[in-house]
Amino acid sequence: MGGELTTAAVEYLACFLLEWRELAVLLDESKKDMIAHKLNLRTQENELGSSPDPPASGLARAEPARLRSPRMRKRAWIAMGLQIALVLGVVIAVRQGAPLGVPGQWEWLRVSPRARIPWGWLALGAATAAGYAVLAALGRRALAKATLARECAWVLVLAAASVLAQLGVTAAAPDEYDLTKWAYVNFFTSSSGYFTIARDQARQDPWRFLADYPEWIERQDSLHIGTHPPGLIMLESVLERFFAGHPRAIEAIESIAPPSTSEGFRQLGALDRRPVAHSERAALLATAMLVLLACAGSVAPLYLLVRASQPAPVAWTAAALWPLAPSAILFQPLADAAYPLAATAAVALAAWSARSLAAIAVLLAFAAGVVLAFGTVFTMAFLPVGLIVALVYAVEAGRSIRARVFLIVAVGVGFVLPWLAFWIATAANPVTIALWNLHHHARFYLEYPRSYWLWCLVNPLELLVALGAASAVWVVWGGLRARPLPRALLSTLIVLLLVELSGRNLGEVARLWMFFMPLLLPAAAAGLERERAGPAGLAATVLLLGVQTLAFESLIQVVYPVD
DSSP states (O other): OOHHHHHHHHHHHHHHHHHHHHHHHHHHHHOOOHHHHHHHHHHHHHHHHSSOOOSSSSSSOTTOOOOOOHHHHHHHHHHHHHHHHHHHHHHHHHTTOSSSTTTEEEEEEOOOTTHHHHOOHHHHHHHHHHHHHHHHHHHHHGGGGGGHHHHHHHHHHHHHHHHHHHHHHHHTTTTTTTTHHHHHHSTTTTTHHHHHIIIISSSOOOOHHHHHHHHHHHOOSSSSTTTTTHHHHHHHHHHHHHEEEEEEHHHHHHHHHHHHHHHHHHHHHHHSSSOOOOOHHHHHHHHHHHHHHHHHHHHHHHHHHHHTTTTTHHHHHHTSTTTTTTTHHHHHSSGGGHHHHHHHHHHHHHHTTTSSSSHHHHHHHHHHHHHHHHHHTTTHHHHHHHHHHHHHHHHTTTHHHHHHHHHHHHHHHHHHHHHHHHHHHHHHHHHHHHHHHHHHHHHHHHHHHHHHHHHHHHHHHHHHHHHHHHHHHHHHHHHOSSSSOOOOHHHHHHHHHHHHHHHHSSSHHHTTGGGGHHHHHHHHHHHHHHHTTHHHHHHHHHHHHOOOOOHHHHESSSSSOOO
16 A cells, blocks of 8 residues: 555656656746836837827736736735745644634634554645646646636636645545545534434434424424534435335445545444444445535636626636635535535626626526525525625625615526425425524523624634635635725625624624635635736745645644544
């Protein structure tokens, strides 16, 4: 095993060095283009007697030949220096024992000091992050001259690379915090609990369980079970029933299971004092894989969201920053890591419908409502996303007030109809379910009091660290300097402020606000583009994201069961 791993690492490192050689050629070409651009500017000065006018907008257009001026380069280097300092500062602070929350109220746990760091896998994870950074730079350069076919091809490549990058970085975590957690996290009630309820209460008669859900949820606690609709329980129940009736599907999914996950199931059988049934293992594996695909696949709707108003390089930059965000990797395979896909898709549909012709706009708005309804099947946290969608229409200046109201109504219809169909099919009143979920959520803060003003200070810091300190620099930089702000970004910032001041989330925002995180990345892309950081700046930011995530994996554990 050690020899195979060493060989794989050497092969990967060779590929990685070849990719960086290509990037070096890319940067050398950029330097030549910059010199040519300066000579061209001097020629224009001699002919016209003055310098050409600077770009009117704060966001750069997709003009690859117009590289940054020396002043812009200096600001980009300042931002990158801040990134390095902040990433190192955050990692060192966590390593030195800085509180991971508010002591006495809530803190994230730390990785056991006895956990063994797999240096071979860590090297492979670092190479994976570096290779993904190179890909991000190459894609950014390729889309400077974008066609529809080229955009589609590169977004598909980005989605596939995101899956591999998240797998490679996760596998580099210390023993039992790596892909072993795919076996544990969704099985134990202390970290999730939905699978156990599905297996013990819902699997035999899912329709009866759904019909009784309003009365059942009333009796639950104020933790994650009592505050959620039935979607996750139903998903686990459907998966387990499916695999129980399809042995070949079990063989197929177990054949592609990571070795560490298979070992985790063997350990799980010993801990639970009974072998885990093959159908149960397959359901847990399928859950983890679906979360991975959804989390990594969020790059596609994020690209489309930014592309609704910005050139292809800006959209690529925003999307490429998501896969190596610390929260996106550390919280897998919890379902929270899958929610950004639906949240970003709903906002992207709204952004496109706000700028489309009447008939298409209504269809896209309706689709956004359907996506929101799908999301609220799993968590009430999608309600703020619905407010973001409404604000996207409200702040859009290109339509009349009547047209904006009509599109908001179309979203509402798309949201209500699926829930109405659910009510008719199951006889379970969704309004009753929602009210009990909100009641239990409010009860949580009565049972576990939190300091409002203290968490109002901690929450934004945790959000930016969970998004990635390197991305956070560009988010703040772009938010302060780019004008005008993209509509979806402005709407997200307004809702984030409302959620923060409402006191509905006092802690755990690294998990609970994960579906907001991709919606902040257009600000990071705006910052990168304004300072003309280009492919090299994007590669450096992505690489620093990988460094922080790899370091956090060896220091913090956020999903592993504690019972």
